[in-house]
Ligand SMILES: Nc1ncnc2c1ncn2[C@@H]1O[C@H](COP(=O)(O)OP(=O)(O)OP(=O)(O)O)[C@@H](O)[C@H]1O
Ligand SMILES: O=C(O)C1=C[C@@H](O)[C@@H](O)[C@H](O)C1
């Protein structure tokens with residue numbers, strides 16, 4: 278059985294972008310919890326949060342995580358999935374968790390270029406760079422706690438995919 282691979286990390290670290298390429302390279306199915314949730318709810322994340330609040334969104338996100346988890350899948354998660362201890366535990370138990378780690382400046386540049394506000398409503402009400410810095414400071418330890426592997430996500434998507442594949446291969450061999 279091929280365990281599912283969960284990609285975790287901050288908004289803009291490339292979970293969706295790298296996840297699609299990794300799935301292709303591994304011959305796996307690609308699933309994104311943010312896409313799955315929005316499609317199932319027929320609403321954007323911004324609309325869900327505006328109507329029902331962040332707590333309700335987090336509950337739906339946990340349901341989405343459970344619903345999409347299956348063997349031979351690369352699963353791109355939402356940036357805040359690791360806030361729940363249950364989610365961290367679930368991913369570590371069920372599959373292989375990879376943290377796509379990138380510095381604040383890289384994340385902020387990407388998010389400023391592609392804000393996608395429907396999927397990424399503000400978390401703090403602050404400007405992007407300030408928000409990324411504040412949120413990453415709170416979450417970095419949680420991403421690391423959840424992860425089996427940490428890769429440098431400031432590189433090109435192809436290089437990130439290669440690094441993930443190398444880490445998986447090394448772990449299989451040991
Ligand atoms: N390795 C990379 N190099 C350059 N640009 C990248 C890289 N990875 C992602 N990007 C770009 O950054 C933006 C954000 O990437 P992506 O949507 O994959 O991030 P994400 O981690 O899935 O974010 P979210 O948590 O909001 O879902 C996209 O426009 C994408 O093209
Ligand atoms: O970092 C976060 O808390 C989020 C990231 C996105 O992927 C979405 O899951 C949502 O906008 C929340």
Ligand SMILES: [Mg+2]
Nearest residue numbers: 292293311353
């Ligand atoms: Mg994404």
